[in-house]
Amino acid sequence: MSHPVTDLCDAHSDKIQVAEPMFADFGGEMAFSGRIHTLKCFEDNSFVRSELEQPGEGRVLVVDGGGSMRCALLGGNLAKLAEDNHWAGVVVYGCVRDVEEIEACAVGVKALAAHPLKSRKQNIGELGLSVRFAGVEFREGDYLYADADGMITATQALEL
Template sequence: MFYSGLRRAAALARFASSSRVLASSSSSSSSSAVEASFSARPILAFRRAMCADPMHGYDASRAGTCEYTDVHYPDPLDVTVPRKMQVADAGYFRDFGGVTRFSGPASTVKCYENNPLVREALGEPGNGRVLVVDGGGSMRCALLGDNLAGMAVSNGWAGIVINGCLRDSEDIGKMRLGVKAIAPHPVKSSKRDPGMREVPVTFAGVTVRPGDWIYADMDGMLVGGPEKFEL
């Protein structure tokens, strides 16, 4: 306890002195991009200072769901405050991919216990998109497996979010792909009923329209609308 208190105090002192250096040099014409980003990003600069401590191994440049909600989801209890983001219900998804932090514009599939359109979508160039599959929350079969997930990786999809199940979860966990789903299930889905592409889908307390930006990490999932957010 005592040592961690000292460590924190040292990190705070480093943060204070680095902010003084940056503040005094920011008036000069030689301000670097780092200094510019410091003034725009005090929270990230603070994290960077904390990270100078080798005991803290977290990512100093993180801009994840917590930082986005701090800025764009101002008062969680005041329902009259306008929101720029929707936040998915807690505990709805589990992370299954080898990547847990991903973002991109959504492409959507709506289907029920059938996955031909999931295959069709993942066979297209992903260009960093996130495939959002509303499988109606069925717990009776899997809408994604290792073959389809492998196609997603090869075709450049950033991630897949499934309101339903997947299989081959051990293999998917080794892939360079973000995947959120409800649960694993060993049974594959039918191939008879295609379902629908690029329609609005609603689950986990959020509505995703095609083109909406998805931000996902281990803390949750945000839907940011058609405009991409940068911190």
């Protein structure tokens, strides 16, 4: 990532959305950015796997898991897939597991919490939708910037 989120906020306050501070950092990369690819699923991570198996091309997978605190949608194996397939990061509006394995991956991961239970596998999910959580509308193709200070989105790439 080229610039701190705080500096981008200062320079572009009229062009950004700022996510509410509800996410914890789990990945090996604290700062990450990229074009948004959206996925909506609830307690089923089948689509998370299938998307992370694809070339990430520096994008950020934004997973609207409905804020469920009953199981994890991303674990160590999927974080490794994200790293290997060149995803910049994964934002999960839900939980992750295998925290130590995720920390070892060179990918950004933000989620609500850790939970040890794996999700169902029923191949249920929707791709490319605008999803809304944390006070932000995450739109397919927009840009996401994240670091230790928080997360913002913009409709176009931001520079200082």
